[in-house]
Each structure stands twice: as C-alpha cells, then as structure tokens.
Amino acid sequence: MATLEIKDLHVSVEGKEIIRGLSLEVNKGEVHALMGPNGSGKSTLSFALAGHPKYTVTRGEARFKGGDLLALPPDERARAGLFLAFQYPAAVPGVTVGNFLRTAVNSHRANGSAPRALTGKEAEAGKNGGNQISAREFLKVLKENMRILNLQDDFAFRYLNDGFSGGEKKRVEILQMAVLKPELAILDETDSGLDIDAMKTVAEGVNRLVGPEMGALVITHYQRLLNYIKPQKVHVMMEGRIVTSGGPELVHELEAKGYDWIRQKFGIAATATAAAS
Amino acid sequence: MTIAEMTQLVGLNADGFSELLARRSGEPAWMRQAREAAWELYKTMPMPTRRDEEWRRVDLRSIRLSEIAPFAARSSGALPVAVKERITAGPASAAMVVQHNSEDAYIEVDPEIRRQGVTVCGLDEAVRLHPDLVRKYFGVIRPAAHNKFTALHYAFQSGGTFIRVPAGVRVDKPIRSMVYLDADGAGCFPHTLILLEKGASLNYFEERIGLDDGRRQNLASGVAEIHMDDGAQIRFMSLQEYNRDTFNFSSEKTIGQKDARVAWLTAELGGRLNKGFIDCDLTGPGGRCELLGLYYINGRQQSDVVTLLTHKAPHTEGNILFKGVCDDAARSCFRGRIVVQKEASQTQSFLADHTMLLSDKARSDSVPTLEIEANDVICKHAATVGEISAEELFYLLSRGIPEPVARKMIVLGFFEEVLKGVPAASLQKLVRRHLQAKFDVHDHDATMPGLSESDMESD
Numbered sequence: 001m002a003t004l005e006i007k008d009l010h011v012s013v014e015g016k017e018i019i020r021g022l023s024l025e026v027n028k029g030e031v032h033a034l035m036g037p038n039g040s041g042k043s044t045l046s047f048a049l050a051g052h053p054k055y056t057v058t059r060g061e062a063r064f065k066g067g068d069l070l071a072l073p074p075d076e077r078a079r080a081g082l083f084l085a086f087q088y089p090a091a092v093p094g095v096t097v098g099n100f101l102r103t104a105v106n107s108h109r110a111n112g113s114a115p116r117a118l119t120g121k122e123a124e125a126g127k128n129g130g131n132q133i134s135a136r137e138f139l140k141v142l143k144e145n146m147r148i149l150n151l152q153d154d155f156a157f158r159y160l161n162d163g164f165s166g167g168e169k170k171r172v173e174i175l176q177m178a179v180l181k182p183e184l185a186i187l188d189e190t191d192s193g194l195d196i197d198a199m200k201t202v203a204e205g206v207n208r209l210v211g212p213e214m215g216a217l218v219i220t221h222y223q224r225l226l227n228y229i230k231p232q233k234v235h236v237m238m239e240g241r242i243v244t245s246g247g248p249e250l251v252h253e254l255e256a257k258g259y260d261w262i263r264q265k266f267g268i269a270a271t272a273t274a275a276a277s
Numbered sequence: 278m279t280i281a282e283m284t285q286l287v288g289l290n291a292d293g294f295s296e297l298l299a300r301r302s303g304e305p306a307w308m309r310q311a312r313e314a315a316w317e318l319y320k321t322m323p324m325p326t327r328r329d330e331e332w333r334r335v336d337l338r339s340i341r342l343s344e345i346a347p348f349a350a351r352s353s354g355a356l357p358v359a360v361k362e363r364i365t366a367g368p369a370s371a372a373m374v375v376q377h378n379s380e381d382a383y384i385e386v387d388p389e390i391r392r393q394g395v396t397v398c399g400l401d402e403a404v405r406l407h408p409d410l411v412r413k414y415f416g417v418i419r420p421a422a423h424n425k426f427t428a429l430h431y432a433f434q435s436g437g438t439f440i441r442v443p444a445g446v447r448v449d450k451p452i453r454s455m456v457y458l459d460a461d462g463a464g465c466f467p468h469t470l471i472l473l474e475k476g477a478s479l480n481y482f483e484e485r486i487g488l489d490d491g492r493r494q495n496l497a498s499g500v501a502e503i504h505m506d507d508g509a510q511i512r513f514m515s516l517q518e519y520n521r522d523t524f525n526f527s528s529e530k531t532i533g534q535k536d537a538r539v540a541w542l543t544a545e546l547g548g549r550l551n552k553g554f555i556d557c558d559l560t561g562p563g564g565r566c567e568l569l570g571l572y573y574i575n576g577r578q579q580s581d582v583v584t585l586l587t588h589k590a591p592h593t594e595g596n597i598l599f600k601g602v603c604d605d606a607a608r609s610c611f612r613g614r615i616v617v618q619k620e621a622s623q624t625q626s627f628l629a630d631h632t633m634l635l636s637d638k639a640r641s642d643s644v645p646t647l648e649i650e651a652n653d654v655i656c657k658h659a660a661t662v663g664e665i666s667a668e669e670l671f672y673l674l675s676r677g678i679p680e681p682v683a684r685k686m687i688v689l690g691f692f693e694e695v696l697k698g699v700p701a702a703s704l705q706k707l708v709r710r711h712l713q714a715k716f717d718v719h720d721h722d723a724t725m726p727g728l729s730e731s732d733m734e735s736d
C-alpha cells in the first residue's frame with residue numbers, strides 16, 4: 001500500500017472534466033516530479049486532493065495511508081498528513097503568520113477532536129491540559145525554520161501573504177510545510193517566480209524534509225527546480241492524464257525535445273492545451 | 278431596583294419628567310431651564326420614522342417609552358463585582374469615573390494629574406463644582422435640537438464625565454469613564470464634556486456596559502462634546518456593550534481648532550439598536566482627524582452610524598475607516614460623510630467602510646457622501662460588502678484548522694486593520710478579547726485551541 005494511491009481519478013470543475021483518468025502512487029521517502037504544459041490539470045489535481053469544494057471527483061479513488069482520502073473534509077486531510085504548497089497562496093489580512101501557524105499546529109495536536117472550549121483567562125494561561133504547543137516553544141521552532149528559509153523574524157507578525165512578494169509567499173509555504181511536518185507534500189509550482197538563490201533556499205528546505213518521514217509530489221513545468229530537488233520518478237501530464245512516466249532522465253529529454261515530442265509520440269493534439277494559462 | 282422606585286419613576290413622559298425635576302431640585306436654575314427647554318423641544322419633534330433618511334434602517338416602533346424609567350438608582354451601595362473586574366481588566370488609568378445606573382458610583386484620580394491642574398469628575402458633580410465652565414460649554418457644540426433623542430438626553434441627563442486638561446498638560450495614561458447599567462427597564466443619559474486647552478493632550482477610554490439579564494427595554498442616550506483648542510490632542514476610545522434589550526442612541530461631536538489632532542475609535546458590540554452620530558469639525562489649519570470604528574452584531578441587532586467630518590480650514594487631514602460584521606439577522610447601515618468647505622483648500626480626506634456578512638439573512642448598506650466645495654483637495658471613498666472569502670477559508674482549512682476556528686480567525690482578522698489604530702496595546706488586547714468572547718458565546722466550537730494572541734505579540 002502506497003502512502004498516496006490515486007486510481008483512475010476523474011475531476012470536474014464547473015461541470016467541465018479536467019482530470020480524466022489519472023493514476024499515481026507516491027510513497028514516503030520518494031520524490032516524484034509531475035510535469036506538464038500549462039493547463040494540463042496539475043493544479044486541478046492538487047486542489048482535488050486537498051479537498052477544494054469547487055473540484056468534484058466524478059470517478060476513481062484516492063487513498064491516503066490506506067484510508068479513503070476523498071471522504072475527508074479538507075482540514076482532516078491536512079491533519080492526516082497531506083500538505084499542499086499552493087501555486088497562488090491566498091492572502092489572509094489580519095491573521096498573522098505566527099498565529100495562523102500556531103493554530104494550525106495546535107489543530108493537528110488536538111487531532112481533529114473539537115478543541116476544548118476555553119474561557120478567556122484559561123486560554124490565556126495556556127491551561128488547556130493537552131498537548132498544545134506553548135507560544136514560547138512555538139516561536140522557537142518558527143524562528144529556527146524562518147532562519148533556514150531566509151525569512152526575517154518579523155514575518156511571524158506579518159499578515160499571512162498580505163503584501164508578500166511572489167518569492168516570500170513561496171518561502172512561507174515551505175515554512176508551513178517545515179513546521180507542520182506532513183507525510184506527503186504536493187508542491188505546486190513552488191519554483192515559479194523565484195530567482196535562482198531563492199529557489200536554492202526553497203529546494204534545500206524541501207530536501208531537508210524529504211526522507212523516511214515525508215514523500216513529495218513536485219509539480220513544475222520547468223526542469224530548473226529538478227536540478228535541486230532530485231526526483232526518483234517523473235510523470236508527464238497532458239489533458240488530465242499521465243501520458244508517460246520515467247526516471248530522472250525524462251526531465252532532460254523533455255528539456256531537450258519539448259512537450260511536442262510527447263504529443264507526437266502519444267498522439268495528442270497540440271491545440272487542446274495550448275490556450276490555457 | 279425596589280418596587281417603590283419602579284412605581285415612583287416610570288415613563289419617559291411628562292410624569293417621568295416632573296419626577297426627574299423633583300429629584301434634581303438642587304440643581305442651578307440654568308440647568309433646570311436647559312432641561313425644560315429640551316423637554317419642550319422633545320415634545321415638538323416628531324419621532325423619526327423610516328421615511329427620514331438618516332433613520333431609514335432602524336426600527337424605533339417597538340420602543341415603549343412609557344415603560345422606561347427616566348432615572349435608576351444604584352442597585353447597591355457597593356460597586357458590583359462585575360464593575361470591579363472590568364476596572365482591573367482594563368488599562369492602568371490616570372483617573373477612573375464609574376457611573377452605576379444613573380448615579381455616580383466611584384471616582385479615583387491620580388494625584389499627579391490633579392497637581393498638574395487636570396479636572397476629572399462626574400458631570401453632575403461638575404455642575405456643582407464648576408458651574409461656570411459647565412454652563413459655558415454644556416450643550417454648545419451638540420445642542421438638544423440635533424435629533425429627538427439628543428433632546429431627550431438634555432431633558433433627562435444624569436451622570437457622565439467632565440474632564441478639563443489645562444494648556445500644555447499631557448495625560449498619557451487613559452482617563453477612564455465607565456457606565457454600568459444593571460437596572461431593568463431604565464433610561465441612561467450620560468453626558469461627556471471634555472475641554473482641552475492649548476496643546477493639552479488626553480487619552481480617554483469609555484466603556485458602556487449592560488448586564489445581560491434584562492427582560493424589559495432599556496434606553497440609553499448619551500452625548501459627548503469635545504472642545505479642543507489649538508494644538509490639543511485626543512485619543513478617544515469607546516467600547517459599547519449594553520445588553521440586548523437596550524436601544525442605544527449616541528451623539529458625539531468634537532471641534533478641533535488649529536493643529537488639533539483627533540484619533541477616535543468606537544467599538545460597538547452590544548445594544549439591540551445603535552444609532553450613532555459621530556461628528557468632527559476641523560476649524561483651524563493643520564487639524565487632523567482619524568475616525569475609526571468597528572461593530573460586530575448578531576441576532577436581531579441593528580446598527581446605524583452616521584459620521585460627519587467637516588473640513589473648515591486649509592491644510593487639514595481626515596480619515597474615516599469603519600469595519601463591521603453582521604451575523605444572523607443583524608442589519609447595519611453606515612453613512613460616512615465628508616464635507617470640505619470652500620476655505621479648506623489643500624485638504625486630504627479619505628472615507629472607507631467595509632462590511633462582512635456571515636449569514637444569508639444579515640444585511641448591510643453603505644451610504645457614502647463626499648461634498649467638496651474647495652479646490653486642490655484629495656478626497657476619496659471606498660466601500661465593500663462581502664462574505665468570508667472562500668479562498669481564504671480553504672487556505673486555512675488546508676492547513677488542518679477546523680472550519681469554525683478558521684472562520685473565527687478570518688472574521689477577527691477582518692477587524693485588525695481598525696484594531697491596529699487603538700492607541701494602547703493593552704486596550705487593543707481588551708477589545709480583541711471582547712470581540713473573541715462575543716464570537717465564542719455565539720459559536721462555542723470556534724474556540725481556538727490554545728491560541729492566545731497576547732503571548733504571540735508580547736515576544
């Protein structure tokens with residue numbers, strides 16, 4: 001049983017089928033690259049796995065650690081150990097990175113059971129009796145990880161993604177991953193908008209976590225990032241399906257010959273994916 | 278309240294007014310005349326209806342004026358425990374003035390500000406101790422004729438706070454004014470009169486609290502008048518938490534002369550209905566006014582606030598920002614108005630209000646008005662009414678945060694832009710706590726697991 005097991009998945013958005021029979025297995029300790037031209041459905045796959053309500057699974061299944069992933073609401077999927085680094089993370093004005101992430105950590109620790117209702121004073125004193133992380137302990141962990149990702153301390157107190165540059169947003173996604181320690185991370189174009197130094201920082205952040213405790217599905221449409229995060233397996237996606245898979249050498253082949261080579265080889269019309277962003 | 282008191286003093290009507298005058302027989306003649314004039318005015322003014330533009334969104338038909346006592350004595354000799362708790366929960370103060378129902382209950386003034394010549398006392402006491410000052414300034418910038426409930430206020434006024442800060446004196450720790458209403462079926466008419474002389478500076482924090490077990494209607498109609506001489510500064514912060522049976526009317530006006538600085542923040546959480554008028558006139562060059570407000574209402578609460586910022590002199594700056602959240606069947610209206618008079622060239626002024634609706638039945642309107650008569654002016658407005666953003670919500674969920682908690686974070690986060698404007702960190706925390714508490718009472722599941730912003734921010 002693989003950590004993440006997707007079988008014949010079909011996903012529709014607003015009545016339009018985008019993912020059309022996709023199968024994939026990713027295990028802890030493995031890095032898989034998912035490559036494909038714009039509009040091929042990479043983000044749709046990520047959203048569907050994360051449980052976005054706009055993305056409807058019409059057929060097929062996705063199992064996570066043996067359980068039915070699709071039966072869980074999005075917050076439970078996250079607490080089960082699935083993480084999605086968004087291609088375009090939303091800004092949440094008024095909610096600081098620190099408070100947000102500490103709440104997320106404590107939600108994981110509360111393990112899905114309804115958080116105990118605390119009255120003001122009790123909550124303030126942190127007398128929640130359970131395994132909740134204290135502010136002090138949390139800040140230590142947060143600052144350590146921010147340092148590794150080259151994020152200034154004041155990010156803890158800035159509003160989540162509000163006014164962040166593209167690169168800062170991506171680094172804050174990796175920061176969240178580092179603090180939440182998922183078992184499987186989907187990184188959706190985490191390299192886009194990053195300069196080479198920032199990309200190296202992000203890649204190091206990811207490499208630090210990949211191992212026996214975590215697997216990763218790295219989505220990109222350039223080979224650039226894959227020079228720094230080494231995948232064991234590479235999948236090429238077109239029109240909502242994985243058309244071919246291979247080892248790391250496939251990255252270079254794609255780089256050299258482009259997606260048209262794949263299209264020709266597998267008989268896919270060039271028009272289908274051309275217009276999408 | 279004893280039965281004797283109830284039968285003795287019920288009704289915001291002619292009988293009630295006579296009773297009040299009898300009770301206030303020791304007052305100077307000018308005060309009595311002011312009450313009588315206000316009462317006459319009140320009788321001639323029609324009750325506002327939905328046809329009156331500024332009252333279109335509030336429902337006054339259910340007020341039973343004849344069942345509301347014009348005066349409510351303190352229910353006990355000692356300060357209620359709830360009041361003591363509120364005093365200690367708030368920031369350390371330079372002075373504390375507490376009114377319990379219609380009566381002054383407690384006052385404490387730091388001897389240091391006394392030495393500096395600052396006067397702080399209950400308004401009723403000021404009528405006795407500083408009659409000349411009160412007579413000169415009382416009812417001048419916000420006269421009884423402003424609206425029917427201002428007239429009612431001047432007829433029945435009891436309690437409130439009087440503050441005078443002499444030229445050049447800065448009062449940094451807040452002077453606090455608390456009104457605690459635990460009488461059921463009572464009227465409450467506190468008057469705030471603040472005089473700031475040249476270059477004087479004041480931090481003021483008022484709390485209006487109602488005990489939440491009333492069955493009968495209460496009515497509060499408060500007036501605040503703030504006179505600011507050249508270069509004076511005020512940070513005015515108000516937190517309103519009357520109970521759900523209180524019809525709350527307030528009418529506040531500041532006049533700031535040359536280089537005056539006004540930083541205003543009002544937070545409305547309580548009341549069955551809030552009808553507020555907040556005005557500021559900048560009459561001298563260099564004056565600046567920041568008017569912030571937030572409200573969070575649910576159930577069948579109604580809020581309708583009118584702000585009017587008038588630039589009367591050149592080189593003045595203004596900013597109005599209101600944020601509100603309506604849940605359940607709550608409804609709100611915000612009427613922001615900025616007037617830039619002909620003389621007020623080279624002025625800049627901004628008006629923004631944003632409302633979040635948390636239920637299908639909640640409703641909100643925004644009625645912005647900019648009236649610009651001067652040239653060389655920058656004046657803009659923005660207004661939005663929306664719901665919790667689906668993308669923000671999904672983002673928080675995707676990190677494992679349960680939905681009720683995620684919703685709470687987004688709603689409370691929505692207020693932060695305004696809360697940041699609260700001058701003191703301790704006050705900011707207090708208001709934040711009260712917003713959270715209101716949310717939690719409404720939705721117990723939403724308690725954030727062990728999250729306390731105070732310890733995050735104190736590091």
Ligand SMILES: Nc1ncnc2c1ncn2[C@@H]1O[C@H](COP(=O)(O)OP(=O)(O)O)[C@@H](O)[C@H]1O
Nearest residue numbers: 013014018037038039040041042043044276277
């Ligand atoms: N929320 C959405 N609403 C409508 N169409 C969508 C939405 N998300 C994706 N799509 C459509 O699905 C297709 C695949 O998009 P996407 O998954 O973003 O591709 P990729 O990430 O591979 O670039 C595109 O045609 C896109 O327009």
Ligand SMILES: [Mg+2]
Nearest residue numbers: 042043087189
């Ligand atoms: Mg994409």
